[in-house]
Amino acid sequence: xxxxxxxxxxSQLRIAVRPSxxxxxxxxxxxxxxxxxxxxxxxxxxxxxIELYYNRADEARGYAELVRIISNGYNxxxxxxxxxxxxxxxxxxxxxxxxxxxxxxxxxxLLEKQLVHKLFKVLVPRYENYNVSYTRMYRAPRDYPGMxxxxxxxxxxxxxxxxxxxxxxxxxNLLHNVLLDEARKEFRRKKLADLVN
Amino acid sequence: xxxFIKMNVSRAMSKRWAQQCVFNRIVTFSTKxxxxxxxxxxxxxEQKTVSTPAAAAAQPATTTPAPTTARKPIVxxxxxxxxxxxLPDPKVEWRNPIREKLERLDMLDRRRQIDLPEFYVxxxxxxxxxxxxxxxxxxxxxxxxxxxxxxxxxxxxxLRNVIDHQGMEVVYELYDPTIQKVEVLRLEKRLDDNLFYxxxxxxxxxxxDENMEAEHLEEGAPVPVNDIKVxxxxxxxxxxxxxQNLLGVANIDQYIxxxxxxSAERVxxxxxxxxxxxxxxxxIPEEEQKEVFAEVHTELHSMExxxxxxxxxxxxxxxxxxx
Amino acid sequence: MSxxxxxxxxxxCALSQLQQYRTKSNFSTSIxxxxxxxxxxxxxxxxxxxxxxxxxxxxxxLPEDVTLVMNNHISTPFNCxxxxxxxxxxxxxxxxxxxxxxxxxxxxxxxxxxxxxxxFNVSEPHVVNKAFWRTCxxxxxxxxxRAFKTEANLQLHSFPGPNIKSGSFIHDIxxxxxxxxxxxxxxxxxxxEMIRLAAQDLRIERLDVQQEIAQEIFKDSKYxxxxxxxxxxxxxxRVSLYRLGDHIDISRGPMVASTHFLGKCTVSAAHKLAExxxxxxxxxxxxxxxxxxxxxxxxxxxxxxxxxxxxxxxxLPHEPFEEQQQLQLS
Numbered sequence: 027x028x029x030x031x032x033x034x035x036x037s038q039l040r041i042a043v044r045p046s047x048x049x050x051x052x053x054x055x056x057x058x059x060x061x062x063x064x065x066x067x068x069x070x071x072x073x074x075x076i077e078l079y080y081n082r083a084d085e086a087r088g089y090a091e092l093v094r095i096i097s098n099g100y101n102x103x104x105x106x107x108x109x110x111x112x113x114x115x116x117x118x119x120x121x122x123x124x125x126x127x128x129x130x131x132x133x134x135x136l137l138e139k140q141l142v143h144k145l146f147k148v149l150v151p152r153y154e155n156y157n158v159s160y161t162r163m164y165r166a167p168r169d170y171p172g173m174x175x176x177x178x179x180x181x182x183x184x185x186x187x188x189x190x191x192x193x194x195x196x197x198x199n200l201l202h203n204v205l206l207d208e209a210r211k212e213f214r215r216k217k218l219a220d221l222v223n
Numbered sequence: 224x225x226x227f228i229k230m231n232v233s234r235a236m237s238k239r240w241a242q243q244c245v246f247n248r249i250v251t252f253s254t255k256x257x258x259x260x261x262x263x264x265x266x267x268x269e270q271k272t273v274s275t276p277a278a279a280a281a282q283p284a285t286t287t288p289a290p291t292t293a294r295k296p297i298v299x300x301x302x303x304x305x306x307x308x309x310l311p312d313p314k315v316e317w318r319n320p321i322r323e324k325l326e327r328l329d330m331l332d333r334r335r336q337i338d339l340p341e342f343y344v345x346x347x348x349x350x351x352x353x354x355x356x357x358x359x360x361x362x363x364x365x366x367x368x369x370x371x372x373x374x375x376x377x378x379x380x381x382l383r384n385v386i387d388h389q390g391m392e393v394v395y396e397l398y399d400p401t402i403q404k405v406e407v408l409r410l411e412k413r414l415d416d417n418l419f420y421x422x423x424x425x426x427x428x429x430x431x432d433e434n435m436e437a438e439h440l441e442e443g444a445p446v447p448v449n450d451i452k453v454x455x456x457x458x459x460x461x462x463x464x465x466x467q468n469l470l471g472v473a474n475i476d477q478y479i480x481x482x483x484x485x486s487a488e489r490v491x492x493x494x495x496x497x498x499x500x501x502x503x504x505x506x507i508p509e510e511e512q513k514e515v516f517a518e519v520h521t522e523l524h525s526m527e528x529x530x531x532x533x534x535x536x537x538x539x540x541x542x543x544x545x546x
Numbered sequence: 547m548s549x550x551x552x553x554x555x556x557x558x559c560a561l562s563q564l565q566q567y568r569t570k571s572n573f574s575t576s577i578x579x580x581x582x583x584x585x586x587x588x589x590x591x592x593x594x595x596x597x598x599x600x601x602x603x604x605x606x607x608l609p610e611d612v613t614l615v616m617n618n619h620i621s622t623p624f625n626c627x628x629x630x631x632x633x634x635x636x637x638x639x640x641x642x643x644x645x646x647x648x649x650x651x652x653x654x655x656x657x658x659x660x661x662x663x664x665x666f667n668v669s670e671p672h673v674v675n676k677a678f679w680r681t682c683x684x685x686x687x688x689x690x691x692r693a694f695k696t697e698a699n700l701q702l703h704s705f706p707g708p709n710i711k712s713g714s715f716i717h718d719i720x721x722x723x724x725x726x727x728x729x730x731x732x733x734x735x736x737x738x739e740m741i742r743l744a745a746q747d748l749r750i751e752r753l754d755v756q757q758e759i760a761q762e763i764f765k766d767s768k769y770x771x772x773x774x775x776x777x778x779x780x781x782x783x784r785v786s787l788y789r790l791g792d793h794i795d796i797s798r799g800p801m802v803a804s805t806h807f808l809g810k811c812t813v814s815a816a817h818k819l820a821e822x823x824x825x826x827x828x829x830x831x832x833x834x835x836x837x838x839x840x841x842x843x844x845x846x847x848x849x850x851x852x853x854x855x856x857x858x859x860x861x862l863p864h865e866p867f868e869e870q871q872q873l874q875l876s
Binding site for chain 1: 670836
Binding site for chain 2: 056
């Protein structure tokens, strides 16, 4: 039985979060784990699509989303301050820029300092009106024979590269679209006939 | 007897309602635009809270805050500080949405029977609980709240006092039915989350008069923060207070030696304050908090209003014995 | 969860045992002899190749355009795909020769050509879609043969050319009874047979035979024997047969490479078309299917199922053939 920590108010992460963290193996222990994850998050912000092992990708994903959420300016109110109502994203970018704790966090997590600028100037406006997660993770083919670890591709939504998933909704010649279009036409014809009658 | 039946009825109805709501889980992510999330939770609050008054049919007519058709009840943002026990356990393995819903209903039921006031760690409280071995079958304990723990029906708080030069702490469960009365004699906050260091502080910081009178706080005034700095006794201590970054301790530097500093440095985890996922896992996300409090808001608000009315009534009517 | 899967497995085992018993009883000499003749003819055609000539097959597509040297009349587009990757083998449904001629994956190539390997997600999937629809009709015939008991005296008639826009694929059959009202569970059982065929990942092989051999193969089937002369006439005395497991049927056009391309499938309706007097009645079995890899919400798929229940206006089997209609027989 624990009591939830009410000093911080964090928004819901829109990804599946494991109940406990993965203690990724590292010779420097927990600090080394966080350093590795910082490098991963930095690379993700920089390249917007990276391929890496699944476990680290899953861990880094949570941190990447939180960096984004916190930089959006979701309030990190302390126990004794008057609770600030959750700011709209438009004000919050300002708030994010100025808020000391947010800047410290962004500074810690993004090892390359120009990415802090990219975070606040490019990514925050991009994700202003999103109601889905900011990252996407795919499973990648495993290297058999060889290092048979689970691979994954982690990418930010809205990245400039071509999509990794087949978009089957736009090609109207695909079988399911042909069937659906015909069904729709027939429905409309029938409706028109009913109206005429 | 009536109470038992009513609780049974409401429990049965709530169980049925909970069964119907089995798939009405707490949403894991919001599928509605963020700007409209607040607007959505309000009709949801109305919907859900309408059923709870329906369940407790025998309730005296509680004047729910009469919202006009335009205005909708908005859950105050400080509810998570006043009623932290309504929030579920942050440990995912121990979560059970149906059990949590039922617990919340039971908590509201209990709150209708007894007034559980708002209090924080550092408030001085008096708890009257039933004691089969005491003279008048009740025992009253006055003390400072040094800790609030746990969630749901198991939520508890610890009161500390020094009586006859003997420090004592009593652990009370907030929703214990044997508790007859909880009074807050002095409502205030302290600089720390818990005051366990009072065990190693000078006894005067934990001594409170048993016959202390309740101190009145202005309505609507913010809860005062007592920034008293406690003086610790010399070592040995029960815990390593120097490692806990306590704000409410005055003379800790007096007792820190180099060896303490060195061993503390070795154990430091400065990266933990940047470990956002750890912080996330120890909290309940905002959307979930909103949902939880939206469920219970109307009831709690009406109870608060009732409490205010009762207070006013009491201060007004005070018959004096003449001669 | 495990108990449910154990129960499921137990019922599955029982079902498959029942199935095997049924197929054993159905596995009459006619099917055995048919398959024997088919295999014999296949072997004969392979042996008749004689000296193996080489052809140059120019493959156009991903990952890069290459020229493959393959064996004339022996190598199939599937063998070409094997030179490229396992993914190509698994994902390709149909081959396109010289940019215009659709070709079965397991049909031997006959001359040097350009080859394209098509799957369902290409930008112009019309040919593949038609082949898929045709294969669904073909598989429906196989599923019906497996599903019905011998007492029902099922005789497959034919299936008309694929028309995707009609919303359903068809197979026309003759049953001994004149008043068969299919129940939902029966339809579901036939759909389950289709899915079972898909799960078995059976290769679909093509064989071009002379009319006499075809007559020999289909001597037990009244309707097929009647159709064969007209079919052969259209095709220079040759008939193209397709085999799937132990089910053989006549069809013109290309089929997809394997049954595993069938994703979601529903056999939705059986309409009585006409009576055959003492022999029974004609029925039109209709269904709708999606290739594997296509995700559709249950609402959208439900709409397609509903639409496929309406009687398909394709050529009726019992009406006399006309020249144009014969051309459509595929």
